[in-house]
Amino acid sequence: MSNRDFSESLIGYEKEDDQLWLWDDIPELKMEIGYKIKKLLHLEKSAFQEISIVETASYGRMLVLDGTPQITEKDGFIYNEMISHIALTTHPKPLTAGMIGGGDCGPAREALKYGSVETIDVVEIDPLVVSACRTWMTPYESNDRIRLFYEDGARWIKKQQRQYDVLLVDRSDPYGPATALYTAGFYRDVHQALKDDGIAVFQSGSPFYSDSFKKTVNQLRKLFPIVHTYTTTIPSFPGGIWTFTIASKRWSPLQADLNRLQWENAKYMNPDIFRASFQLPNYIRDMLK
Ligand code: SAM
Numbered sequence: 702m703s704n705r706d707f708s709e710s711l712i713g714y715e716k717e718d719d720q721l722w723l724w725d726d727i728p729e730l731k732m733e734i735g736y737k738i739k740k741l742l743h744l745e746k747s748a749f750q751e752i753s754i755v756e757t758a759s760y761g762r763m764l765v766l767d768g769t770p771q772i773t774e775k776d777g778f779i780y781n782e783m784i785s786h787i788a789l790t791t792h793p794k795p796l797t798a799g800m801i802g803g804g805d806c807g808p809a810r811e812a813l814k815y816g817s818v819e820t821i822d823v824v825e826i827d828p829l830v831v832s833a834c835r836t837w838m839t840p841y842e843s844n845d846r847i848r849l850f851y852e853d854g855a856r857w858i859k860k861q862q863r864q865y866d867v868l869l870v871d872r873s874d875p876y877g878p879a880t881a882l883y884t885a886g887f888y889r890d891v892h893q894a895l896k897d898d899g900i901a902v903f904q905s906g907s908p909f910y911s912d913s914f915k916k917t918v919n920q921l922r923k924l925f926p927i928v929h930t931y932t933t934t935i936p937s938f939p940g941g942i943w944t945f946t947i948a949s950k951r952w953s954p955l956q957a958d959l960n961r962l963q964w965e966n967a968k969y970m971n972p973d974i975f976r977a978s979f980q981l982p983n984y985i986r987d988m989l990k
Contacts, residue, residue: 711741711744711751711753711768712751712767712768713725713726713765713767713768713769714738714741714753714768720737720738721737721738721741722735722736722737722738723735723736723738723755723757723763723765723768723770724768725768725769725770725939726768727910727939729910729911729912730909730910730939730940732939734939736755736757736758736759736760736763736770736937737757737758737759738755738756738757738758739755739756739757739758740755740756741753741755742754742755742756742762742837743833743836743837745829745833747827747828747829747830748827749826749827749877749878750766750767750827750830750877750878751766751767751768752764752765752766752827752829752830752833753765754833754834754837754838757773759775759937760773760774760775760776760936760937761773761774761775762774762837762838763937764804764805764830764833764834764838766830766873766877767876767877769873769874769876770937770938771804771873772804772805772807772838773937774838775937776935776936776937777805777807778807778967778968778969779933779934779935779968779969780807780808780933780935780943781807781808781810781811782811782967782968782969782970783931783933783945783969783970783978784808784869784871784902784904784945785808785811785812785869785902786811786962786963786964786967786970786975787902787931787945787947787954787957787975787978788867788869788900788901788902788947788954789811789812789815789818789867789963790954790957790958790959790961790962790963790975791900791947791949791952791953791954791957792866792867792898792899792900792952793952793958793961794817794866795815795817795818795866795867796817796818796819796820796866797818797819797820797822797864797865797866797867797896798812798815798818798820798821798822798865798866798867798868798869799821799822799823799824799861799864799865799867799868799869799894800812800821800822800823800824800868800869800870800871801824801854801857801858801868801869801870801871801872801882802824802825802854802870802871802872802873802879802882802904803823803824803825803830803831803849803871804825804830804831804834804871805834805838805839806823806831806834806839806847806849807839808869808871809821809823809847809869810839812867812869813844813846813847814963814966815961815963818846818867819846820846820847820848821846821847821848822848822850822865823847823848823849823850824850824851824852824854824857824858825849825850825851825854826851826852826853826854826878827851827878828851831849831851853878853881854870854872854881854882855881855882855884855886855887855890858887858890858891858893858894859890861890861893861894862893862894863893863894863895863896863897863899864894864895864896865894865895865896865899866895866896866898866899866900867899867900867901867902868891868894868895868899868900868901868902869901869902870882870891870901870902870903870904871904872903872904874906874911874913875913883913883916883917885920888920888921888924889924891948892924892925892948892950895950896950897950897951898950898951898952899949899950900947900948900949900950900952901947901948901949902945902946902947902948903917903921903945903946903947903948904943904945905917905918905930905944905945905946906943906944907938907939907940907942907943907944908930908932908942908944908984908985908988909940909942910939910940914930914944914946914988915988915989917946918930918946918989921946921948924948925948925949925950926949926950926951927947927948927949927950927951927952927953928946928947928948928949929946929947929953929954929955929979930944930945930946930947930979930981930985930989931944931945931946931947931954931978931979932944932945932978932981932985933945933969933978944985954975954979955979957975959972959975959976962975
């Protein structure tokens with residue numbers, strides 16, 4: 702459904718003097734961030750969430766779920782490259798990869814750059830997000846190595862036993878359908894789903910205001926011998942700085958062979974970024990003590 706009447710109640714959207722804004726409410730920061738909207742391209746309510754795709758004035762097209770921005774045309778490459786390349790390089794020969802949370806499937810496209818990867822299983826709870834992204838974000842190109850499953854990632858992972866070399870947990874923030882992807886049981890199931898030398902990486906939120914970051918690291922430390930957090934800057938995300946946490950059964954990202962890094966066509970990732978992203982400021986180190 703496109704070009705819908707803005708007077709209908711849309712989560713986070715407000716019209717001021719004929720100008721549409723998306724207000725992303727961040728209660729932990731007691732702040733709202735406003736994105737000026739040029740056009741509402743797509744709006745629908747699925748069984749799981751309200752899905753919209755808008756043309757913003759600053760970041761180009763943006764996927765918005767329940768009023769929270771997920772990925773933008775202008776800076777989405779940073780998120781997609783940072784969540785995928787570090788784990789796929791750290792594992793010396795990843796054959797089987799999985800990804801929970803599909804959306805625009807950007808991280809799965811990055812994973813295809815690793816020739817050893819035979820299959821990437823993408824598990825997305827909401828088929829309507831994928832179809833909206835295919836229409837409005839990235840045109841769909843089929844690829845035999847990507848297999849899509851429409852299922853709750855928290856249920857799907859329970860059925861996987863020692864199957865994956867690398868798992869990318871591209872989850873939304875811990876609200877709505879993604880809440881189940883933040884539980885102790887889910888982290889245990891991810892551990893079970895990995896092979897004996899498998900690696901998982903989690904979108905672990907803002908270190909500045911979200912307590913899901915500390916909780917994620919603490920839960921993973923109980924299960925995995927190697928746990929490292931790395932950061933990046935994503936301009937469209939509240940506060941800019943964002944964390945990912947990698948949990949590994951055998952291979953350390955600090956000793957990865959960076960000759961394996963597939964960065965020739967990357968817009969963000971390179972060997973220096975790979976190494977530097979693990980250097981944490983003191984306030985984050987203190988949170989992890
Ligand atoms: N980086 C992504 C992209 O390229 O579009 C954004 C993905 S967004 C951060 C997270 C995705 O996870 C959404 O598409 C949402 O529908 C999905 N999701 C939320 N809860 C889920 C669950 N329990 N199982 C599987 N997918 C889930």
